[in-house]
Amino acid sequence: RAKQQGRKTHAFYSSEIMASAVERVLIERGLREALIGQQLELYYQPQVDMVSGHIVGMEALLRWHHPERGLVQPDAFIGVAEETGLISEIGRWVIQQGCRQARLWREQGFTLGYLWINVSPRQILHNGLEDAIAQSLKDNQLPSGAIQLGVEITESLLQSMPHSTEVLSKLRALGVRIAIDDFGTGFSSLSLLKQLPIDVIKIDKMFVRHLAFDSDSQAITAAMISMTHTLGMGVVAEGVETIEQLGFLREQRCDVVQGFLLGAPLTVSQATQVLIEHREGWPNQQAKQTEQL
Ligand code: C2E
Ligand code: MG
């Protein structure tokens, strides 16, 4: 029986591996078609300044309109895009499309501070990121401060530190602001704050999630905020879903907040509507509720 089970398990694993291999090939092929067939779309999620209540930035988040599967979220395809190198081409599209939208919003009179663009380490390792960004800024007559790059720290980035540091320094010399995404998780470490040219860190949502009731999350978050400020950097918290979390972050003087409480990732027309509604800053109602805590 054990033997039978063992064989079953073996058969199960290999079919699972086959299935995932096939899935990867399907995603890779699909992504190539997506680039040509305009199946990619950027959603935008507001980032709100804690003091003024103004929307200071929008984070561009990729979505894929798959012809059969419908709307596909990035976690289902960014990994494959990174492994196959397709992320460079996709990333260039994100930069171009994002900058175009930033220009349109400016032309419509919105004082949007910056567009937050996610870049994966593979894009930094490949040549051409600086050129792609410089070109898109120029094409859309945007000041370089109009872009903030969210960089996630991975093993491959650490393995190529001299090169990564050089690329990020060049971008920063252009005036582009550099942010570390998902800070406190994965391969991000405190020593990086000394090595990389960084303007902003984003506290990962795993710390924000338990802020209301977990004293460890509170201590870590408070420490990250004060350390960031001591180093002269800005700090953003992501994944803010409740008034309690917002209240804690406000008390700790977090600069900028982002999350479902303030707005989910939105289509261009929805995001534009939010910009119109919040021209005068965030509704006072929320600020009042926070003060009452
Ligand atoms: P990320 O950069 O850490 O983005 C934050 C994720 O949290 C987004 O998921 C966002 O929709 C989600 N989120 C926002 N507010 C909340 C909240 O209040 N609660 C919770 N639970 N989640 C919230 P999304 O859009 O599925 O993106 C997933 C990841 O895919 C991103 O993580 C980023 O690493 C990657 N990604 C997305 N767009 C791009 C892109 O254009 N280029 C690259 N290289 N990566 C991208
Ligand atoms: Mg991000």
Ligand code: MG
């Ligand atoms: Mg994150």
Ligand code: MG
């Ligand atoms: Mg991430």
